[in-house]
Amino acid sequence: MKKFFYLFETAYLGYRYHGWQKQTEDVKTIQQQIDRQLNYLLPENKFKTLPASRTDKMVSAKRHFFQLYTEKPVENELDKKLNYFLPDDIQILKMTEVDRDFQIIGHTSSKEYHYYFAATQEKYPYASPFMTFFKDPLNLEDMQKACSLFVGEHNFKSYCYKPHSDKQFMRVVDECEIIENNYLKANFFPPKSYVLRVKGKGFFRHQIRLMMGTLEKLGRGELTYSEIETSLKGDQGIIGYVAPPHGLQLYDCRLTREE
Amino acid sequence: MKKFFYLFETAYLGYRYHGWQKQTEDVKTIQQQIDRQLNYLLPENKFKTLPASRTDKMVSAKRHFFQLYTEKPVENELDKKLNYFLPDDIQILKMTEVDRDFQIIGHTSSKEYHYYFAATQEKYPYASPFMTFFKDPLNLEDMQKACSLFVGEHNFKSYCYKPHSDKQFMRVVDECEIIENNYLKANFFPPKSYVLRVKGKGFFRHQIRLMMGTLEKLGRGELTYSEIETSLKGDQGIIGYVAPPHGLQLYDCRLTREE
Structure with missing residues (x-):
């Protein structure tokens, strides 16, 4: 499944979220919001997201990263589309394609x-x-x-x-x-x-x-x-x-x- | 039950709340937070709270009022104690005792x-x-x-x-x-x-x-x-x-x- 690799720079206000990591569907988290939009924007393309680090309930970020793994390549404007559909308190600052050697956790x-x-x-x-x-x-x-x-x-x-x-x-x-x-x-x-x-x-x-x-x-x-x-x-x-x-x-x- | 009457001036940031009015216990609202603290601060004193107006999910207030009805009189410092125990995003600005003619909705x-x-x-x-x-x-x-x-x-x-x-x-x-x-x-x-x-x-x-x-x-x-x-x-x-x-x-x- 892991064939294409993208790095996203993000910022968010964590105040109304229960941290970065996805939990059950009725608990609002940053990853849940991102994955939900990716599900919509990447139909028929299996994907996975992984953060540079998890943040706790209510914690914000001014500069954070997550990596996106996909089965098929994604379009260039994916960052803009994500920004458009994500709530006002989650921002995508930048998207870059990276190669398969890139490991977000190892490279922090x-x-x-x-x-x-x-x-x-x-x-x-x-x-x-x-x-x-x-x-x-x-x-x-x-x-x-x-x-x-x-x-x-x-x-x-x-x-x-x-x-x-x-x-x-x-x-x-x-x-x-x-x-x-x-x-x-x-x-x-x-x-x-x-x-x-x-x-x-x-x-x-x-x-x-x-x-x-x-x-x-x-x-x-x-x-x-x-x-x-x-x-x-x-x-x-x-x-x-x-x-x-x-x-x-x-x-x-x-x-x-x-x- | 309605024997003593108090008017509270409040301010709050509504961003992480589902409006003023109490709903089920697992939905965070302004009234739920206030009533929860009053329950603790007014043991063995039946009470009821009523706002000057309800606000919706995420809506904030810089100056709002609610009325408190109690069975027994409350202590003078109740506003300070409420402020101490309420979350940082809900503030009590003032507490005043009012008489039984006072009707918060009629008097707005x-x-x-x-x-x-x-x-x-x-x-x-x-x-x-x-x-x-x-x-x-x-x-x-x-x-x-x-x-x-x-x-x-x-x-x-x-x-x-x-x-x-x-x-x-x-x-x-x-x-x-x-x-x-x-x-x-x-x-x-x-x-x-x-x-x-x-x-x-x-x-x-x-x-x-x-x-x-x-x-x-x-x-x-x-x-x-x-x-x-x-x-x-x-x-x-x-x-x-x-x-x-x-x-x-x-x-x-x-x-x-x-x-």
């Missing part, structure tokens, strides 16, 4: 995630598809300093959701910082919001949200630097918590070969 | 709806909770001129979804215009967007979306002024179409008595 070289948040008890309902609101006051300086603890090669077992004991937990985080949010701006946002920027080759399920949950706990004074240091040395259990999904965005995804 | 004096839209084939996935994208080029000037046809007292049967023949269709629209959108601004919005502003005492189900659908058809050159004029004289059937819900926002709702 780095990912950058953003976690947008604000510390306020005030509500900003129109901002909720983009950021999480932490209700307690946060010591931002402490949180910013602690970010550097994550940079480098560490054992991220404490930042892996439901870890299997046979898994390799050593991973490298290339960049980790909390900065003021100047990426997403709107007059219906709180006056100040922040973004946790994390960059690396690959992440475990819920890793960024567990890192955010840990930093938030530190910001509330419920954790210390040394506890975070210890948590990065191996099996210390989860010390933070999984921060809510709607602040998370896959900001960038780089492939070693983008053709 | 005017409503202002906004329908946000842009004419572009480009996709702006992060803007989709706030506006609708019309893919064909639109003659904005024609649409702006046609807005005045709706102002005044007309027979709005053609702008009523599934009209019953015994219904009174004469209604007054106080204001109707299309202006550039300077209400909602974000760096992830298209460079230009517009808003259809409609103000009046009350509207039929889907009336604003049918008016928008009609104006859009005119903007595409598929309808004439005189067809719109005729449509406002009585039973001419639906001449436009129901525009998508996610551009619609209940911008303001005024009560004759807000205490």
Whole structure:
């Protein structure tokens, strides 16, 4: 069946979806929406879609990829047609034909995630598809300093959701910082919001949200630097918590070969 | 059961909800979210909630009201507690105790709806909770001129979804215009967007979306002024179409008595 190979660059707002991966037909997911349109646009052509990485419920992407495998070649304008028929919150940015050596998962070289948040008890309902609101006051300086603890090669077992004991937990985080949010701006946002920027080759399920949950706990004074240091040395259990999904965005995804 | 009466001013982003009114337990609605928290916050106190008007699936509100009827008095801080427990996209702005003469539906004096839209084939996935994208080029000037046809007292049967023949269709629209959108601004919005502003005492189900659908058809050159004029004289059937819900926002709702 796998005869023709296409790479699609995409962006989407994940707020009303239950993640990337298809589930049952009555659960709205990104893949379900894409496959549904491909079913219509590629009659009598067997196909399969595979993402560079799965994203969770409510999580958005600014730059993501999926690969399309088909039995017969597809027409050049397929990306435009997909864009036309897909809902307004899912966008195809580019389509490229790739050869059979291309493996979307093997060829992912780095990912950058953003976690947008604000510390306020005030509500900003129109901002909720983009950021999480932490209700307690946060010591931002402490949180910013602690970010550097994550940079480098560490054992991220404490930042892996439901870890299997046979898994390799050593991973490298290339960049980790909390900065003021100047990426997403709107007059219906709180006056100040922040973004946790994390960059690396690959992440475990819920890793960024567990890192955010840990930093938030530190910001509330419920954790210390040394506890975070210890948590990065191996099996210390989860010390933070999984921060809510709607602040998370896959900001960038780089492939070693983008053709 | 109806012994104590409270008025709540609210705002919400409707994008991931199936409208205001409660349906079955597995369908997310605004009322379901509110009632669920009230159930928890008002144990052993029978209650009922009633909105100033229902909103459809995906429709948002900047200022809306609901009335709460209870058997026993509630504590003063109930609004704060509700805000704390409600999801980030539903906000309680104010709570006031009202007397038994207050009837939320009878006391609604005017409503202002906004329908946000842009004419572009480009996709702006992060803007989709706030506006609708019309893919064909639109003659904005024609649409702006046609807005005045709706102002005044007309027979709005053609702008009523599934009209019953015994219904009174004469209604007054106080204001109707299309202006550039300077209400909602974000760096992830298209460079230009517009808003259809409609103000009046009350509207039929889907009336604003049918008016928008009609104006859009005119903007595409598929309808004439005189067809719109005729449509406002009585039973001419639906001449436009129901525009998508996610551009619609209940911008303001005024009560004759807000205490």
